Amino acid sequence: MPDLDQSDADLLAGARAGDERAFAALVARHEGAVAATAIGMLGYGDDADDVGQETFIRFHRAIDRFRGESSLKTYLVHIAMNLSLNALRKRKRSLLRFVSRDETTIDTPELRAGPDEEVDVGEMQQVVRRAVRGLGEKHRAVVVLRMFQECSTREAADILGVPEGTVLSRLSRAIKELEARLEPYVRRGVVLPETIR
Amino acid sequence: MIDHDTSPEDSFATLVRGAAPTAFEPGFTDRVLARLRAEREHPFSLVLERQFRRIVPLLAAASLLFAAYNWWSSRDTASSVIDAALNLPRVSMASAYTASSLLETATTTEPEMP
Numbered sequence: 592m593p594d595l596d597q598s599d600a601d602l603l604a605g606a607r608a609g610d611e612r613a614f615a616a617l618v619a620r621h622e623g624a625v626a627a628t629a630i631g632m633l634g635y636g637d638d639a640d641d642v643g644q645e646t647f648i649r650f651h652r653a654i655d656r657f658r659g660e661s662s663l664k665t666y667l668v669h670i671a672m673n674l675s676l677n678a679l680r681k682r683k684r685s686l687l688r689f690v691s692r693d694e695t696t697i698d699t700p701e702l703r704a705g706p707d708e709e710v711d712v713g714e715m716q717q718v719v720r721r722a723v724r725g726l727g728e729k730h731r732a733v734v735v736l737r738m739f740q741e742c743s744t745r746e747a748a749d750i751l752g753v754p755e756g757t758v759l760s761r762l763s764r765a766i767k768e769l770e771a772r773l774e775p776y777v778r779r780g781v782v783l784p785e786t787i788r
Numbered sequence: 789m790i791d792h793d794t795s796p797e798d799s800f801a802t803l804v805r806g807a808a809p810t811a812f813e814p815g816f817t818d819r820v821l822a823r824l825r826a827e828r829e830h831p832f833s834l835v836l837e838r839q840f841r842r843i844v845p846l847l848a849a850a851s852l853l854f855a856a857y858n859w860w861s862s863r864d865t866a867s868s869v870i871d872a873a874l875n876l877p878r879v880s881m882a883s884a885y886t887a888s889s890l891l892e893t894a895t896t897t898e899p900e901m902p
Contacts, residue, residue: 611821611824614821614824615817615820615821618816618817618820618821619817622811622816622817623810623811626809626811626812626816627808627809627810629812630809630812631808631809635809639812640813640816643812643816643820644816644819644820644823648820648823648824648827651824715803715807716806717807719803719804719806719807720809723804723807734804738801738804738805738808739804739805739807739808739809740808741805766800769800769804770800773800773803
């Protein structure tokens, strides 16, 4: 049984040798990074789960070619981001056939907590996630990479295939938009829970 | 990595960062492994998919070449670019009648089986 303390390199060596448990340990270790990307971009649901699975399947197919020029996490996030953007394009094409653009707008939900009342962590997280999902595709991708994944500007630029300046300008615009969307909660004096403060 | 400080922007960043999803629905690793096993058990569909991906660009390129050749050779006679690319002959009422009369002639003059 692979030890959870084993390094990625050791687990990779095991997975390359055909050890399924070593591969499973890699999946479990990096599920969070892939989930933050896929769910951050697509929201919870089957699409995000499919993207997550496909990310690891593609990684498995290319495992012998992975040379470790970037960290495994960055490599997986790169695949997950590309697949998520493809899924979004597919979704947009099928949505546009049936629904007008106005109907696809995502509203930020109301919080149940009153002013100066501490809000539930899960509830606040949902509000923020919905606000992120309401961003345009390009801005959302930058928020997911820079803020959810804490990638550097350089890494985000490499993953998205755009110059670093573009990442910075998109991030700045995305933050302004998010602040505007979340402003009512801040204005209402909603008290953030300690865990996300 | 993002630098952390205590500015108001940082508390906003912390709020957003704290909302990052951390996992898929339970059983994610098992679903991935099940797909991997299915791929190993049914490699034919995988091979077919890969071959299809290799062949499709070649077929598309060949189709474009034929279309370009057709357009080049019949650009002066064809009535539209599409007709030229598909090498469609001009059809007029006269030619249609000629074709049907030719067909009639062919059927009436067909020799009977002994």
